[in-house]
Amino acid sequence: MKAVHKFLEAYIGDSNIDKSTAIFDKWGGVKxxxxxxxxxxxxxxxxxxxxxxxxxxVETGFRSSGIGRKTMKMLLDYADTNSVTLTLYARSHSFSPLDTYSLVRWYENMGFIKTPRGHIRKS
Structure with a gap:
């Protein structure tokens, strides 16, 4: 089973996750x-x-409320419990309140390490 499906399976029934809005791609990813x-x-x-x-x-009216950090904590807890490596590319978008430098620092404060291929956090 792929990583995304394992994560979703672990949170079946969790009222904090609304899977009805999810769109799965042909590679098993979800947006x-x-x-x-x-x-x-x-x-x-x-x-x-x-x-x-x-x-x-995070929706505009709810930024700086801790929801993004709470979401990351959910992912970090899952990764630590299940020995899963997390990967990402930290880059700011035009609609983001954080510039790329601040976003990189945010992820690095959560244990991500910069590599030539983006950021990684091993459990």
Whole structure:
């Protein structure tokens, strides 16, 4: 079973995740997954069974409320419990309140390490 499906299976019945908004791609990734009602998450199946974080977007009116950090904590807890490596590419988008430098620092404060291929956090 791929990393995204293992994550979703672990959270079946969790009221903080709304899978009805999720759109699955042909590689088993998912986008549009609603977490804590106001955060949208995109997850990818990366090489070697790692879980890729494609995007975390908090709705404009709920930014700086801790929802993004709470969502990351859910992913970090899952990764630690299940010995799953997390990967991502930290880059800011035009609609983001954080510039790329601040976003990189945010991820690095959560244990991600910069590599030539993006950021990685091993459990």
């Amino acid at each position: 549009g997954l609603k977490v804590y009602s106001h955060c949208t998450l995109t997850l990818l199946n990366d090489a070697n069974g790692s879980l890729g974080i494609g995007n975390i977007e």
